[in-house]
Amino acid sequence: xxxxxxxxxxxxxxxxxxxxxxxxxxxxxxxxxxxxxxxxxxxxxxxxxxxxxxxxxxxxxxxxxxxxxxxxxxxxxxxxxxxxxxxxxxxxxxxxxxxxxxxxxxxxxxxxxxxxxxxxxxxxxxxxxxxxxxxxxxxxxxxxxxxxxxxxxxxxxxxxxxxxxxxxxxxxxxxxxxxxxxxxxxxxxxxxxxxxxxxxxxxxxxxxxxxxxxxxxxxxxxxxxxxxxxxxxxxxxxxxxxxxxxxxxxxxxxxxxxxxxxxxxxxxxxxxxxxxxxxxxxxxxxxxx
Numbered sequence: 158x159x160x161x162x163x164x165x166x167x168x169x170x171x172x173x174x175x176x177x178x179x180x181x182x183x184x185x186x187x188x189x190x191x192x193x194x195x196x197x198x199x200x201x202x203x204x205x206x207x208x209x210x211x212x213x214x215x216x217x218x219x220x221x222x223x224x225x226x227x228x229x230x231x232x233x234x235x236x237x238x239x240x241x242x243x244x245x246x247x248x249x250x251x252x253x254x255x256x257x258x259x260x261x262x263x264x265x266x267x268x269x270x271x272x273x274x275x276x277x278x279x280x281x282x283x284x285x286x287x288x289x290x291x292x293x294x295x296x297x298x299x300x301x302x303x304x305x306x307x308x309x310x311x312x313x314x315x316x317x318x319x320x321x322x323x324x325x326x327x328x329x330x331x332x333x334x335x336x337x338x339x340x341x342x343x344x345x346x347x348x349x350x351x352x353x354x355x356x357x358x359x360x361x362x363x364x365x366x367x368x369x370x371x372x373x374x375x376x377x378x379x380x381x382x383x384x385x386x387x388x389x390x391x392x393x394x395x396x397x398x399x400x401x402x403x404x405x406x407x408x409x410x411x412x413x414x415x416x417x418x419x420x421x422x423x424x425x426x427x428x429x430x431x432x433x434x435x436x437x438x439x440x441x442x443x444x445x446x
Contacts, residue, residue: 252301306337
């Protein structure tokens with residue numbers, strides 16, 4: 158792997174059925190950064206995540222993942238070093254699988270345990286990852302019987318068990334209640350503070366951004382609105398340009414929230430609200446110190 162980049166997308170465009178899903182997107186993710194990809198439904202976030210994890214090819218542009226260029230490397234081998242967590246993945250898992258099987262099958266990139274042979278050590282590793290994500294108690298139960306929050310944390314454990322270098326989570330809090338969302342954000346915050354893997358969270362809610370996030374990429378209609386260190390680019394003006402609505406933005410103890418209107422007042426006693434003027438940032442964003 159390159160010692161300077163985990164992911165580099167250059168001039169990425171995707172055209173499907175006469176429609177541009179992404180247009181000239183350039184984005185660089187470096188070691189030590191935790192990124193959030195933010196934007197409304199239909200802006201191209203999921204397409205971008207699938208390209209970054211090598212499940213889709215762009216119509217044009219260059220994709221480099223972990224120092225390897227798409228088109229010049231074995232995608233199957235490289236894909237084992239990345240992980241994508243999405244609602245589509247949850248839908249592919251048989252509901253009566255034990256969570257231990259859901260996790261251990263990721264060691265071979267499989268969905269069913271009978272496709273490969275797993276050792277006692279493999280299963281112990283899967284149980285350990287479930288424990289690390291605070292869902293060890295689900296072992297022995299049916300995946301389909303778990304709460305939405307438990308299922309998401311099982312999928313997070315699945316994404317991590319093979320020690321990937323890059324993990325992308327595509328709207329992992331979708332469908333969760335408040336408690337489930339907060340538990341997941343807590344786990345993502347802890348994961349984002351670890352040296353590896355590099356984490357990218359795709360969302361359309363600023364409330365889901367964990368405090369450990371360092372950088373943000375905003376998309377609208379398939380194009381980059383802004384990208385860079387989150388403290389520099391995330392403000393009410395960016396939300397207006399990205400979502401087309403006037404809202405205020407607050408930050409308290411590292412967590413962001415929106416409020417109606419355009420007051421944008423900070424939480425009393427908390428200086429962590431950006432007042433950066435409107436203006437698109439460099440897409441590479443730089444590295445937060």
